[in-house]
Amino acid sequence: MTTFDANGITLERVREYVWEIPQEDGMRAPARVLASEALLEEIKEDKTLEQIKNTTHLPGITDHAICMPDGHQGYGFPVGGVGALDAENGCISPGAVGYDINCGVRMMRTNLTYDDLKGHEEELVDSLFANIPSGLGGGGVVEAGVDTVDEILARGVDWALEHDYAVEDDLLHCEDEGMREGADPSKISQKAKDRGKNQIGSLGSGNHFLEVQRVTDVFDDAVGEAFGLSEDQIVVLIHCGSRGLGHQTCNDYLRKIEQQHQGLLNQLPDKELAAAPAGSQLAEDYYGAMNAAINFAWVNRQLIMHRTRQVFERVFDRSWEDMEMDLLYDVAHNIAKKETHTVGDGEEREVYVHRKGATRAFPAGHPDVPKAYRDVGQPIIIPGSMGAGSYVLRGGANSMDLTFGSTAHGAGRLMSRTQAKNEYWGGDVQQQLEEQDQIYVKAQSGATVAEEAPGVYKDVDEVVRVSDELGIGDKVARTFPVCNIKG
Amino acid sequence: MGFELRDHTADVAVSATGDSLEATFGAVADGLAAASCDEIATESGERFSLSVTAEGREALLFDYLDELIYLRDVRAELPVDHRVDSIDVESADGTEEWALEASARGVPLAEIDAREVKAVTYSEMSLERTDDGGWEAYVVFDV
Numbered sequence: 001m002t003t004f005d006a007n008g009i010t011l012e013r014v015r016e017y018v019w020e021i022p023q024e025d026g027m028r029a030p031a032r033v034l035a036s037e038a039l040l041e042e043i044k045e046d047k048t049l050e051q052i053k054n055t056t057h058l059p060g061i062t063d064h065a066i067c068m069p070d071g072h073q074g075y076g077f078p079v080g081g082v083g084a085l086d087a088e089n090g091c092i093s094p095g096a097v098g099y100d101i102n103c104g105v106r107m108m109r110t111n112l113t114y115d116d117l118k119g120h121e122e123e124l125v126d127s128l129f130a131n132i133p134s135g136l137g138g139g140g141v142v143e144a145g146v147d148t149v150d151e152i153l154a155r156g157v158d159w160a161l162e163h164d165y166a167v168e169d170d171l172l173h174c175e176d177e178g179m180r181e182g183a184d185p186s187k188i189s190q191k192a193k194d195r196g197k198n199q200i201g202s203l204g205s206g207n208h209f210l211e212v213q214r215v216t217d218v219f220d221d222a223v224g225e226a227f228g229l230s231e232d233q234i235v236v237l238i239h240c241g242s243r244g245l246g247h248q249t250c251n252d253y254l255r256k257i258e259q260q261h262q263g264l265l266n267q268l269p270d271k272e273l274a275a276a277p278a279g280s281q282l283a284e285d286y287y288g289a290m291n292a293a294i295n296f297a298w299v300n301r302q303l304i305m306h307r308t309r310q311v312f313e314r315v316f317d318r319s320w321e322d323m324e325m326d327l328l329y330d331v332a333h334n335i336a337k338k339e340t341h342t343v344g345d346g347e348e349r350e351v352y353v354h355r356k357g358a359t360r361a362f363p364a365g366h367p368d369v370p371k372a373y374r375d376v377g378q379p380i381i382i383p384g385s386m387g388a389g390s391y392v393l394r395g396g397a398n399s400m401d402l403t404f405g406s407t408a409h410g411a412g413r414l415m416s417r418t419q420a421k422n423e424y425w426g427g428d429v430q431q432q433l434e435e436q437d438q439i440y441v442k443a444q445s446g447a448t449v450a451e452e453a454p455g456v457y458k459d460v461d462e463v464v465r466v467s468d469e470l471g472i473g474d475k476v477a478r479t480f481p482v483c484n485i486k487g
Numbered sequence: 488m489g490f491e492l493r494d495h496t497a498d499v500a501v502s503a504t505g506d507s508l509e510a511t512f513g514a515v516a517d518g519l520a521a522a523s524c525d526e527i528a529t530e531s532g533e534r535f536s537l538s539v540t541a542e543g544r545e546a547l548l549f550d551y552l553d554e555l556i557y558l559r560d561v562r563a564e565l566p567v568d569h570r571v572d573s574i575d576v577e578s579a580d581g582t583e584e585w586a587l588e589a590s591a592r593g594v595p596l597a598e599i600d601a602r603e604v605k606a607v608t609y610s611e612m613s614l615e616r617t618d619d620g621g622w623e624a625y626v627v628f629d630v
Contacts, residue, residue, distance in 0.1 A: 075498065075610030075627055099606040099629045136523070136603050137563045137596025195560040205603040206630050244560045247606040247629070251553050254609065259542065271609040416494035417630060445600040447525055487603060 004037065006044035009053070017466050018402075020064070021049065026269070027056040033067040034403070036466050042414060042458055046073035048080075054269045055083050060090015060278065062351050063344045066403055068358050069466040070412030070458060074098070076272030079357035082406045085278070087338050087350040091264065092283050093275035094253040094290070096354040098334040101249060101290055102297035103241030105381040106174075106330035107392065108305055110323050112234040112316070114214040117482060120315055124212060125440040125483040127311045132210060132304055133202040135444030135487035141201025141303040149193045149245075149296075152200065153185035156295030157302050165306045173327040173372060175360070178298045184288025188245065189252050196245030196296060201303030205448055205487025208240040210304065211383075213390060213479035220476045223394050226376040227328055229477045236325075237390060237479070238304050239383050241334065242297035249293050253286045278352075290336060301330060328392075329370075329379035333359045333409035339368075341404050353404045361395040361407040361473045369395065380473050382464060384411050386441060386486075387433055387454025389478045391464045398471035407473030411460035417451040424450040443486045452486065488621075490518035498630050499604070500611070504623045509571040511614075511622040512548060512587065516555055516569035522628060523559075524601040527567050532594040535562075539587045545614050547574070547585040548624065552607035555591070564593030565601050605629040
């Protein structure tokens, strides 16, 4: 048997790109890592493998916990972690969803080509930066009272439709049509709502960004056509989440679990994995709150997209409809969803699939894929660093068998933020990107540019190659940045 | 005595020491401010006070830092120059109630280039006595 020794943790090769950490003391299931040896060399360098092992201690873990090819160390659950926890006998874990509930990515198409955009880059990046709130304390597209926050939490993008921030077609190209069922605004604390009300329609900072991109490659013509993508086309990618409202909700529930379910917590190797037992009041409350925060994040991305359409209208002096600025799709990559899966013994089970830094990747024909894409599979958007390309994939035929219908979510960090700031200076990174790659970057903070420099990320090409080879998410197209704004 | 920012792949960690629990909590909070902003204005902003209670010592540290992040968002100010005036504990019926009184100076976010620290985490959190009778703390923040 081929094994890989990762600083004291031995992984056994199941087949190409599939590695298993066998079940041992305290683990309720084996852990799997989906990676090439090159990616494993990077993954073994931090605590990712220890963290994916720890997640198998959660009650009700089904088949195995899985680390995606872009996995890296997080808190509790690794980033790039997928765990299906039995919805009847298992648990739901706020820590395994993460602080930024429904952090995710959406892509909007245009009918502009790169040639149409050339010469307008600076004007466009300046106008986007001036009009789309980013960073700390920058406000939101909408400043609202708590009543409005409650409506957004309950109705998601349907609220945006009513207030002319969305069109019907946007809803048809979003998971759950932009409205998560079972959302319960009353389970979100006043503190969380107070944080959220000034941030509706804002990017935040860190790794969140808005990018104007050009499509450089279409690898699969038929699926590319179904997604409306062609070479040289301009698209817009928006990456952000539920802002302070989601972060507060996660911590509110971590603390409640600590106070009410100490017994379960004491069985877990990391306090950050805190989970509420399935069927408990707290599990119900958290699920209602998380679904509401999911709606908030969708509206957040919708408002940013709406504002982006207005900016394009001004810069190009055409209506957004005329530029066919339509939503391609919106994917969440910090989320837990109750889904039905066929598990190891062939039985159908309801499980809470936790995807933290992982993206749902349902294949063609799955009833939960929106009608627009059901014949080709769900679109998956994988953002790369600001110097590398991003990818559009589609849910692969093997995803239901291998990963509870999931794949990677990005490039995955390689270098810490403190180290990045020692190695790079924001101004140099910005200048280099503009001169060498014609990428125009604008940020609230130079430190953010340094922390997000292309060199701090893993090779997104390798992450996507492994996803494609495994058949969990198949390559459809690649994009390259033109303008990037961040906090 | 004081704090250091430590490497963490995705996030940022603060390691802090102090000769009392109060000084240590204050140093972690100063670390949180430093992780949010490289150049902290020395004079801008008014001081404000805050009180936090929790059921344990670590929980108090968690709730204190959580409250500071909450106040940052709702006041639109970055809390800096932290002072923890008192940490008291009362025990009754086998449960403890910990209470903290603190203050900070709130620098308006509009005046500085601050980055968002999303949340305090329990991941790898430690709060322990040192051999010389002081305290040391390690806290990972989600960025």
